[in-house]
Amino acid sequence: MTKPGPGHTMCTDRLDAMSNTPDNAVRTTGPAESVRAYIDAHRAAFLDDLAAWLRIPSVSADPARATDVRRSAEWLAAKLKDTGFPTAEIWETDATDGAPAVFAEWPSDDAGAPTVLVYGHHDVQPAAREDGWHTDPFEPTTVDGKLYARGAADDKGQVLFHTLGVRAHLAATGRTAPAVHLKLLIEGEEESGSPNFPALIHQHADRLACDAVIVSDTGMWSAQTPTVCTGMRGLTDCQIDLYGPDQDIHSGSFGGAVPNPATEAARLAAALHDGDRRVAIPGFYDGIVELTDAERELFAELPFDEERWLRTAHSHGALGESGYSTLERIWARPTAEVNGIGGGYQGPGGKTIVPSTAQLKLSFRLVAGQDADRIQESVRAWVTASLPEGIRHEVTFWGATRPCLTPLDHPYLQSVARSMGRAFGQKIRFTREGGSGPAADLQDALGAPVLFLGISVPSDGWHAPNEKVELDLLMKGVETAAYLWDDLAETASAR
């Protein structure tokens, strides 16, 4: 990942340089007409291919579908060979129950060209007609320009658009190999939490070496407002167990004179934030990459309807860190959340005790500049310092996903936005993602900036019944991919 230093700022002329209206699209990838003509001529065959792939129920969470997940990997490897990739291989994970990934590689004729790795996944979430699907989730159905099937948007559609994209790129430029050294890594267990993915990328780090990672497993703000995501938050979560008396004891005989673990759990939860709802754990914000004014202005330009957002949140009010907008809070600020709190008597009626134990479950969303290991240490130190004598504690962290961020003015990020701007014929805006994913593993293991390229929209229903992809947007994805490799190669040579 390319982390801006602490003094990183972005001036206003930079912001101007970032507007990517189609007229300032100086890079060329052959005439756009020939890209579009090629895509139009091959659209029907491309959609037939996608439908064939979507019919394979590659549900990684279901052991009974393991052969389907493998069939999906084999289908994709064959399709990539067919597309022209000289190398397309199935990669097994180390785990016996691991699902296979697909790796493909197509070197450029230009030895000095940058190397780009496209990441996506070929496994899908479970789906059954009785979950509320109007059609068979594994029998792709097109209605009103929308293709309904499990995996249509997440992620098979967005992986496959690279096949027609690279062919259109070659056809329009007269090249016989892409303008960049192109690699694809399409994993088979993303929908199961990518348990073996970090090990897989470390094992093959030499073959995955690259100058940039393109994550094609993401979405845009909306069909009317196409956007590029610049980063994702990280995550670490834990359980804190508090132990007081060796057993529940009488609150009349002992209460008020011994520490109560349930009270201490509540005190910890209450002390987690200060009056401005900033996280009060010492050191929590140390070294974080702050939002720049330019990025705040760009976020503020997005057509955000807070009322509507609250409805999607099923919440009755917005609340968070002072001085930040809702979008800033969910995309670019770190958080501490109480996920659960418990202890003592929970049954009917009263029970006058000082309970023996209490628990607190906390999760922390992290932003660039925060190191999960350091945050875990800070949390442990804070818990130890906060508790009175007579309360024993254990802090158990479940795991950590690192944050990733590519600064707005990174030339490769601009390349993605410019290519998308050409395809969509309008200005591309920028977002971030509040959730956490394996993108940061790639960034960490390969030391390359992560760029997000996706054309999915929030209504596509990822993980939900009636998942779909909008065909017009899917073809914009193809077109973006057709422009991107030339633009990245030119951008790299200009650096």
Ligand SMILES: [Zn+2]
């Ligand atoms: Zn996905």
